[in-house]
Amino acid sequence: AQSVSQHNHHVILSEAASLELGCNYSYGGTVNLFWYVQYPGQHLQLLLKYFSGDPLVKGIKGFEAEFIKSKFSFNLRKPSVQWSDTAEYFCAVNARTGGFKTIFGAGTRLFVKA
Amino acid sequence: GAGVSQSPSNKVTEKGKDVELRCDPISGHTALYWYRQRLGQGLEFLIYFQGNSAPDKSGLPSDRFSAERTGESVSTLTIQRTQQEDSAVYLCASSSRVGGTNEKLFFGSGTQLSVL
Numbered sequence: 199a200q201s202v203s204q205h206n207h208h209v210i211l212s213e214a215a216s217l218e219l220g221c222n223y224s225y226g227g228t229v230n231l232f233w234y235v236q237y238p239g240q241h242l243q244l245l246l247k248y249f250s251g252d253p254l255v256k257g258i259k260g261f262e263a264e265f266i267k268s269k270f271s272f273n274l275r276k277p278s279v280q281w282s283d284t285a286e287y288f289c290a291v292n293a294r295t296g297g298f299k300t301i302f303g304a305g306t307r308l309f310v311k312a
Numbered sequence: 313g314a315g316v317s318q319s320p321s322n323k324v325t326e327k328g329k330d331v332e333l334r335c336d337p338i339s340g341h342t343a344l345y346w347y348r349q350r351l352g353q354g355l356e357f358l359i360y361f362q363g364n365s366a367p368d369k370s371g372l373p374s375d376r377f378s379a380e381r382t383g384e385s386v387s388t389l390t391i392q393r394t395q396q397e398d399s400a401v402y403l404c405a406s407s408s409r410v411g412g413t414n415e416k417l418f419f420g421s422g423t424q425l426s427v428l
Contacts, residue, residue, distance in 0.1 A: 204354075230415065234417070241315075241316075241419045241420065241421055242403070242405075242417075242419040243419070244416050244417070247416070288354065288355060290417075292415065299345070299357060299360050299368050300345065300357075300415065300417060301357055302347070302354055302355035302357070303354055304353060304354030305353075305354045305355070
């Protein structure tokens with residue numbers, strides 16, 4: 199079955215630490231990839247997306263993600279996290295083989311200690 | 313409206329009762345999604361609409377769940393004979409189209425359903 203896997207369910211970091219959240223998907227063919235974020239008390243919102251072209255995409259607030267087709271991965275990174283990055287992060291995919299519906303991973307809760 | 317609106321924001325019901333959850337998408341958005349998020353878990357796809365039709369209902373957990381959309385606008389998710397395992401946050405999202413290079417989902421604040 200088509201799926202999206204996020205490796206870490208909970209991550210705790212100190213401010214200024216580097217962040218990498220893993221995401222793997224099982225779809226074949228062309229995929230569109232997303233990271234969404236949900237800050238405490240707020241709606242889910244788009245952080246960044248990849249459709250084609252440069253596999254390294256940059257999003258808001260200094261986040262970036264790299265699409266590695268051979269590894270079916272789309273990991274999220276940030277060189278130096280801030281306390282305000284405390285949130286839940288969701289990887290999402292849609293693809294022709296999946297009927298184009300957007301499927302989400304289980305999410306990763308990030309807590310950044312001040 | 314300016315964003316995706318869901319109502320009610322909270323619903324407490326007794327086991328066995330029916331509930332209706334409503335979603336008002338962003339005006340002009342043809343695609344509408346329903347997701348479920350159980351406590352401590354990720355977003356579980358339920359159903360999506362392109363216009364008023366639902367090409368994919370594969371995520372609906374059982375025949376107690378149904379959804380409809382009218383006027384390419386408001387959608388209602390109905391859960392019949394609610395069970396305790398139906399307790400979750402039900403999220404609605406809309407986008408200008410399903411799939412493709414421009415899809416960005418806009419989420420509502422969800423309906424917290426508690427089945428006692």
